[in-house]
Amino acid sequence: MHSKTIFLLAGVLVAGLARAGDPAVGEKMVTEHACAACHQRLVGGDGSTLYTRSDRKVTSKAKLTAQVSFCSTQLKTGWFPEDEEHVVAWLNHRYYHFK
């Protein structure tokens, strides 16, 4: 195989993995930042009912990505879109269950 082809394949693989997002990484990121503190002020408890309430804002994976990005900016986390994918993966795995 051409070395250039191998390089391209590796790039596609890395891009694919990055897009998938790792829920375990996302959980850690959410815990290490003050996401919950602000949500607690909104809904009380541990704040996670914001994700599960019947009139929740987020109704698709795309909206979840947009909301995480919006909140991340408010909190000035400095996360890149690739980072936010981990958080999206975690919230989706734990609360939203979008396909």
Ligand code: HEC
């Ligand atoms: C400064 C306050 C604040 C911080 C900090 C914050 N959020 Fe939010 N978050 C909100 C508000 C306000 C809403 C929208 C509530 C509404 O519109 O009813 C929201 C909603 C959400 C929702 C959608 C809930 C739904 O209705 O389905 C998600 C997901 C979310 N935030 C994720 C995060 C994450 C991840 C972080 C940490 C990076 C974070 N938020 C930090 C204020 C905050």
